[in-house]
Amino acid sequence: MRRNHSCGPYARLTAHGSRLTARDRWTDPLELAPEECRELGLRDDAQKAITKQRTRRMPEDFDRGRSLEELEGLRWPVPPADTTPMVRNVYELRRRPVATLEPHELARLIGQDVGLPWLLPLAVDILRDTAPKQADGGWFDDDLLYAVITRKPEVWATAPGPAHELKETVAVLTDVSRYVRQDIDAFLSVLPGDDA
Template structure:
């Protein structure tokens, strides 16, 4: 999604589906997801994107943006900059159909992983799982 007009839209606008208000007894996460769907995606922080992606919300629009953020910050990480492990974890743990439907995303994420020099030990298992699945998809 390279169109800046698209990035100024909300997930609700892009999907064409307006969710009802969250239940009054809904969890904080449920309420947050409902609210974040109403914000223009170009105003979402990496942390907010990680919450949405982690709940499989707005994947077609948010995953490419998340990959851009992860790629851009990978270079800074080697210089002591902050690298968003939450966003990386949310992206890495998406189900296989997401990656199968867009092989370029898989290639992009593999490249990003190779750029990160000091990967948090908490993420190694997710990286290994993603890599194994990606290799299996490539063989089929």
């Protein structure tokens, strides 16, 4: 069975014999190979949009009143009827204005590598704004932090500004679990020098 490295930890995999097809798994269409796009019936213009998104750098500013579908210019096909509730939720969240997403919803989307060019800067802003409260003994959203710091190094290469802000933010966190601390250390180890 082919392993699906492009999906987050909640991905649904279904094997048909020894072959796993794109239709059998949920993933961000940006992670699909061209042949998988054709297999799912995505049109050529959708395939071009996917290719464009793969090379996109994090935007400096964007209209947070728009949905991920609007920002990406890509509407995902309707999920299959037997899709898990988590996958249906991801599809629904992509249709909502980004500004209305709560931290736990951002964590879910980011954890699935969905909409990263737009959601990571927003999540880093939230983490930056709440970090001082944690340092003063307040509550901190470990789920959002975990989703953000566990993105692949390639993601942070396209987002040097948010990466630098997140580096400064995690420096003030004093009361995180040892597991989150390990993930923070792993995140910091893949960042380029102070030129970020």
